[in-house]
Amino acid sequence: MQFIRPTTWSEALQAKADHPEAWPVAGGTDVLVELNFDRRRPEAVLDLSSVGELRPWTREDDHVRLGAGTTYTDVLRDLPDLLPGLTVASRGVGSPQIRNRGTVAGNLGSASPAGDAHPPLLASGAEVEVASVRGPRRIAIDDFYLGVKRNALEPDELIAAIRVPVAPGPQQYAKIGTRNAMVIAVCSFAVALDPVRRRVGTGIGSAAPTPRRAVEAEGFLTERLDGRGLWEGTGPLDEETLTRFGALVAAAAQPIDDVRGTAAYRRHALSVLARRTLTWCWDDLRARREAA
Amino acid sequence: MRVTLTVNGARREADGVWEGESLLYVLRERLALPGAKNACEQGECGSCSVYLDGTLVCACLVLAGQAEGRDVVTVEGLRSDGEALSPVQEAFLEAGAVQCGFCTPGLVVAVDDLLRRIPTPSDAQIREALAGNLCRCTGYEKILDAVRLASTRGPGALPAEPEAGL
Numbered sequence A: 001m002q003f004i005r006p007t008t009w010s011e012a013l014q015a016k017a018d019h020p021e022a023w024p025v026a027g028g029t030d031v032l033v034e035l036n037f038d039r040r041r042p043e044a045v046l047d048l049s050s051v052g053e054l055r056p057w058t059r060e061d062d063h064v065r066l067g068a069g070t071t072y073t074d075v076l077r078d079l080p081d082l083l084p085g086l087t088v089a090s091r092g093v094g095s096p097q098i099r100n101r102g103t104v105a106g107n108l109g110s111a112s113p114a115g116d117a118h119p120p121l122l123a124s125g126a127e128v129e130v131a132s133v134r135g136p137r138r139i140a141i142d143d144f145y146l147g148v149k150r151n152a153l154e155p156d157e158l159i160a161a162i163r164v165p166v167a168p169g170p171q172q173y174a175k176i177g178t179r180n181a182m183v184i185a186v187c188s189f190a191v192a193l194d195p196v197r198r199r200v201g202t203g204i205g206s207a208a209p210t211p212r213r214a215v216e217a218e219g220f221l222t223e224r225l226d227g228r229g230l231w232e233g234t235g236p237l238d239e240e241t242l243t244r245f246g247a248l249v250a251a252a253a254q255p256i257d258d259v260r261g262t263a264a265y266r267r268h269a270l271s272v273l274a275r276r277t278l279t280w281c282w283d284d285l286r287a288r289r290e291a292a
Numbered sequence B: 001m002r003v004t005l006t007v008n009g010a011r012r013e014a015d016g017v018w019e020g021e022s023l024l025y026v027l028r029e030r031l032a033l034p035g036a037k038n039a040c041e042q043g044e045c046g047s048c049s050v051y052l053d054g055t056l057v058c059a060c061l062v063l064a065g066q067a068e069g070r071d072v073v074t075v076e077g078l079r080s081d082g083e084a085l086s087p088v089q090e091a092f093l094e095a096g097a098v099q100c101g102f103c104t105p106g107l108v109v110a111v112d113d114l115l116r117r118i119p120t121p122s123d124a125q126i127r128e129a130l131a132g133n134l135c136r137c138t139g140y141e142k143i144l145d146a147v148r149l150a151s152t153r154g155p156g157a158l159p160a161e162p163e164a165g166l
């Protein structure tokens, strides 16, 4: 095995071009488990943890650009106001030790359907900035997940950053598991409200081969809020709207039975999470309007 | 390959390190520092907790090569010169928070980290901070007692070194 340790981004891209088989390692919280248990023996590992350019996050107009080295702990410390959905999701990842090392980009690299970063990134319409020696490109988050643990990266490409729109309104995330910490989600759901452009975003985790949006649920709710003039009001959402939204979210999933839960349970739980998180967001929006 | 790093304030070298080897293996098997324990090798139990450049991590999830040139503090390095035990270790003993002791080194480092960040944590904060450290013996109550006890002794009780070394 070869250990490749670039210290600049251009060196990293060159190394990936020269060794497309090299396995990138950032925080190592997924990679080391595979190595320790001998599940994978790559010809080379490409350590990204010394590439200075990957570390910081920056604000660019109405986006936050999360460098690929940004950890969950970084998000929790710095971004609760700008990226509330991703912050809630980050808080539930693993333990302090895991959050201190694990990166959001590593979650995308692994592309597990259960990864906690995916639903909020889907709900807020993030973009993945990838690069190779051939140049950079941006991939809409919807197009990034191709299958179970498969993503849209080419063999010579690396994730440079994730671009997430600054939250224009309330965002929430909830996950089902046996404990409050250290659990792989049985299923999870993120919702984001954009009262400025009057849009609703969603993301479903751990209930389909890939993380995915609940597109019909988004369309239904957007139309309902527009049609009834609810964006401007300060009233609560009615039961029928919440129930219908929950049912459409459950219908968008394509869950399986596995050790963590049955497909039927996942569908049911998703409809509950959808109603609950939407209610939290809506109450938050009402409170903001009343305060304004 | 050769890995050179600082461990508990001293420059250390390890030769013949396999490229896929963990920092935990290097500490225990090559540098004769058995404080950090090896139990799960998958980040679940926290018994291998150490500081890497001042950040609490599971040593089993760090590649040895990633620690090249970096600063590692293990449970062996927590006490100040002239002290038999660190204040957190004292509190664990006094509170009876140690039974078989296998989880203790990882917990001591994790509690040290918690009290540096939050000198007087609430019970909820203690539980959240220690969520990644498993103990099969104590039932955790005495561990919580130990954290509360250590926190009453104030942040000044903790040696400044692990932070100063960053």
Ligand SMILES: Cc1cc2nc3c(=O)[nH]c(=O)nc-3n(C[C@H](O)[C@H](O)[C@H](O)COP(=O)(O)OP(=O)(O)OC[C@H]3O[C@@H](n4cnc5c(N)ncnc54)[C@H](O)[C@@H]3O)c2cc1C
Residues within 6 Å of the ligand: A023, A024, A025, A026, A027, A028, A029, A030, A031, A032, A033, A048, A068, A092, A093, A094, A095, A098, A101, A102, A103, A104, A105, A106, A107, A108, A109, A110, A114, A115, A116, A117, A153, A157, A158, A159, A160, A182, A183, A184, A185, B042, B043, B044
């Ligand atoms: C005990 C434990 C608990 C966990 N709990 C959770 C949890 O609650 N929720 C959750 O979602 N995950 C959890 N995980 C999984 C893991 O922590 C996350 O997936 C994390 O985001 C991975 O980030 P990393 O930086 O450690 O990735 P690494 O392990 O370094 O890499 C992961 C993958 O991404 C690739 N990669 C990394 N960076 C790049 C890049 N810049 N460009 C291209 N590819 C890249 C790697 O090649 C690899 O395939 C847990 C893991 C452990 C060990």
Ligand code: FES
Residues within 6 Å of the ligand: B037, B038, B039, B040, B041, B042, B043, B044, B045, B046, B047, B048, B049, B058, B059, B060, B061
């Ligand atoms: S041995 Fe590292 S967390 Fe269990």
Ligand code: FES
Residues within 6 Å of the ligand: B097, B098, B099, B100, B101, B102, B103, B104, B134, B135, B136, B137, B138
């Ligand atoms: S004292 Fe035995 S595992 Fe904690």
